[in-house]
Amino acid sequence: MLDNINTVNDITVRARIFFYSIYVAALVVLIASLLTKFALPWAEVAFFALLIFVADSFTIQLPKNAFISVSFAIIFAATLLFGPEAAAIASMTTIINISDIKHKIAWYKMLFSACNYAISAYIAGYTFILIGGTVGGIATANFPFVIIPVIAASTIFFVANTGLIALGLGIIHNESPVDIWRFDYQWLIPNYYALGVLGLILAQIYDSFGPASIILLIVPLLIARQTFQVYMxxxxxxxxxxxxxxxxxxxxxxYTRGHSERVAGYAERIAREIKLPEEKVEILRYGALLHDIGKIGIARKVLNKPGKLTDEEFKWIQAHPKIGAGIIGHIEFLKAAVPAVFYHHEHLNGKGYTEGLSGDNIPLLARIMTVADSFDAMTSARSYKPALSTEKAATELMACRGSQFDGRIVDAFINSMGISLTEKDSNEEEQLKIAIEDQV
Ligand SMILES: [Fe+2]
Ligand SMILES: [Fe+2]
Structure with a gap:
């Protein structure tokens, strides 16, 4: 997790309670494992612990600061061969993680990751046994029925492991764990089943041919890792x-220098405030970064003209949402952002451009962008006007609530920015009720 929260003291009490609970739960699992299964084939368990350590040291970073590795296949193989207790104990080698050290990951997160593996492996192992799987014998003995407990155990491991990570990240960053999970892990579901089956095969091969056979499994494991990497x-x-x-x-x-990034930042605040699903937030972010890209197709002398624009020049400028949508519409992964770009100058009352849409006919992402874009235009200085203060600009947004802007979006924005409008600001609303013509 590449953030600057590096010691457990830097995080909130709520987050600390969460992390300490996971440490305690893992400790309970480990003590129970040692007490109940002390007579384990320790040399073999150590061999698997080493494999888990190596696999987990080649993690791949996911978008929301989560990480993924192929170690589940090996943890699961250890479960099948030696039981959930051995898998939980062997998982603890991930406490030292080369990739985490390289990425300067805080120690408490590394400890969390190892504890999370131990807990998930333990629960998944017992799920496997409860659903009819047998451990310690030939892994595929009751084939094909063994597939059912494999699927159940993979599901439990996946849900427990990724769920706890998403919960931890959600608590640290004050974001929805469900959104983080959906964004970072949902796409991995089929991969986890494949890793579960790979674990079963790994256990079977190890059972039949001993430690050297692991070499056979390196290639499929590398391919599985490659899948994650290609995605990233x-x-x-x-x-x-x-x-x-x-x-x-x-x-x-x-003029647009920094404008696109700022608009994307404001739009994201609104999106989080109104709890937009994570995949929509990403589309909005792309759309906001590229909302004025159509200006590429407008003559420089018009774009950078210091004085007032003629009607004809203004018409050219007004073509930029359409040109922009045309540009990004040809890029597959940006297609979903086209409506946000195309309609970002529409007004709620139908007096905007490009199509003159009104009310809820304007796509939600475009309504969000209009507010973000206008706020940045007002709070930025131009050659012909000084920058408005945050409060003045917010008052202006309030004044145009329901006419130019969607009131709910304005409220969400003002809330997300923590702006509190004074009585005086509100009184100025009427005087400020002027069309914002300069945020083209
Ligand atoms: Fe803009
Ligand atoms: Fe624009």
Whole structure:
């Protein structure tokens, strides 16, 4: 988790309680395991502990600061061969994680990750046994029926492990754990079943051919890891594409420097305030970063004209949402952001452009963008006008509530910014009720 929260003292009491509870739960699991199953084949368990350590040291970072590795397959194989207790104990080697050390991950998160594995492995192992799976013997003895407990155990491990991570991140960052889980882990569901089956095969091969046979399994494990990596590379390629487009726009129109990022930041605040699902937040973010990309297609002399625009020049400027939607509409992963870009200058009363839509006919993401975009336009200085203060700009948004802007979005924005409007500000609303023409 690449943030600056590096010691357990930096996090809230709620988060601390959560982390300490996980440590205690893992300790209980480990003590119970040692007390009940002390006679384990320790050399073999140590071998699996080493494998788990290696697999977990090659983690891949996911978008929301969570990490993923293929260690589940090996933990599950250890469960099948030696029982849930051995798997829980062996998982604790992940307490030292090369990848985490490289990423300067705080010690309390590394400890959490190891404890999480121990708890998840223990619960998943017992689920496997309860549903009819046998451990310690030939893993595939009751094939094909063993598939049912494999699926059940994989599900439990996946839900427990990723659920606890999402819960921890949610508590630390004050975000919805469900959103984090959906964003980072939902897409991994099929991969976990594949890793579960891989664990079963691994156990079977180890059972038949001994430790050297693990070499056979390295290739499928590397392929599984590659799947995660490709996904992440794809995501970073997406972000590179968006950044390249934003830079191209900023090179042409110096005014927009920083504007796109700020609008994206404001839009994200609104989205979080109104609890927009995480996948929509991402679309909105792309849309906000690229909302003015259509200005690339407008003559520089019009874009950078210091004085008032003629009617014809204003018409050219007004074409930018349409041009922008045309540009991003050709990029597969940006298609979902097209409505946000195309309609970002619509007004709630139907007096905006590009189509003159009104009310709820304007897509929600576009209504959010209009508020974010206008606020940034008002609070930025231009050659022909000074920047308005945050309070003045918020008052202006309030004044145009219901006419230009969706009132619910304005309220969400003002709440998310923690702006409190004074009596005087509110009285000024009427005087400030002027069309915001400069945020083109
Ligand atoms: Fe803009
Ligand atoms: Fe615009």
């Amino acid at each position: 590379k794809l995501r970073s390629a997406y972000m590179d594409t968006v950044s390249a487009l934003v830079r191209a726009l900023e090179a042409k129109d110096p």
